[in-house]
Amino acid sequence: MIRIYEMNKYLKENLIENRYNHTVGVVNTAIELAEIHGENKFKAEIAALSHDIAKNMKVTDLKKLIDEEGISLTIDEEKNMELWHAIVAPILGKKVFKIEDDEILSAMRWHTTGKENMSRLDKIIYLADLIEPSRKFNGIDELRKVAKEDLDLAMVKALTHTIKYLLDRNLAIDGNTFKARNYLLYNNVKL
Ligand SMILES: [Fe+2]
Ligand SMILES: [Fe+2]
Incomplete structure (x- = not known):
C-alpha cells in the first residue's frame, strides 16, 4: 500500500474540493465509529479515504475500466451511472x-448501495459516508446518535432513508439496497 500522504495527494489532485472535504469528513467519522465498535481504525481510515477515489472520473473512463x-x-448497475464510481x-x-x-x-x-450480509467495516463506511459532518437531511442527528450505539439498527435506518429518498424522486433502487435491508431485518436486528 502507498503511504497515506501519497493517497491524500492523489485525492487532492483528482477530486473536486467539495468531494475531498467530504472524504476528510468520512475519514474522521469512520475512525470514530471504528473506535466505538471495536473495528480496526487503520482499515477504517484507509477505506474511508479511498471510498470516493473514482467519484470525479468521467463516466466514459469509469465504463472503460469496468469493461477492461x-x-x-x-x-x-448498468442503468445507474451513479453507482459506477x-x-x-x-x-x-x-x-x-x-x-x-x-x-x-x-x-x-x-x-453506495450496501449489500446482503455486510461486514462491520462495510457498515461503518456506508454510515460514515451518509452522516459525516457536511451531510444534511431530516433525521440525520438521530442517525448520528444511533450509529454510535447500534450499527445494525443504524444501517436499517440509513437504508430506509436512502430508499425513501430515491422513491420520492422517482429514481430506481438497486436490488442490493433492498437485500442489505432485508438481511438485517431477517437476522434479528433490534428495532
Ligand atoms: Fe461515493
Ligand atoms: Fe462518499
Missing part, C-alpha cells in the same frame, strides 16, 4: 493505492 476488468453489471473504487484502490486487503476493498465497493 470484465466485470458484468446487473441491470440496476463504487464499482471502480476497488479497481483503482488496487491499481493506484496498492490496497490488497479484501475487507477494505469490499467497504469501498459497497459504500
Whole structure:
C-alpha cells in the first residue's frame, strides 16, 4: 500500500474540493465509529479515504475500466451511472493505492448501495459516508446518535432513508439496497 500522504495527494489532485472535504469528513467519522465498535481504525481510515477515489472520473473512463476488468453489471448497475464510481473504487484502490486487503476493498465497493450480509467495516463506511459532518437531511442527528450505539439498527435506518429518498424522486433502487435491508431485518436486528 502507498503511504497515506501519497493517497491524500492523489485525492487532492483528482477530486473536486467539495468531494475531498467530504472524504476528510468520512475519514474522521469512520475512525470514530471504528473506535466505538471495536473495528480496526487503520482499515477504517484507509477505506474511508479511498471510498470516493473514482467519484470525479468521467463516466466514459469509469465504463472503460469496468469493461477492461470484465466485470458484468446487473441491470440496476448498468442503468445507474451513479453507482459506477463504487464499482471502480476497488479497481483503482488496487491499481493506484496498492490496497490488497479484501475487507477494505469490499467497504469501498459497497459504500453506495450496501449489500446482503455486510461486514462491520462495510457498515461503518456506508454510515460514515451518509452522516459525516457536511451531510444534511431530516433525521440525520438521530442517525448520528444511533450509529454510535447500534450499527445494525443504524444501517436499517440509513437504508430506509436512502430508499425513501430515491422513491420520492422517482429514481430506481438497486436490488442490493433492498437485500442489505432485508438481511438485517431477517437476522434479528433490534428495532
Ligand atoms: Fe461515493
Ligand atoms: Fe462518499
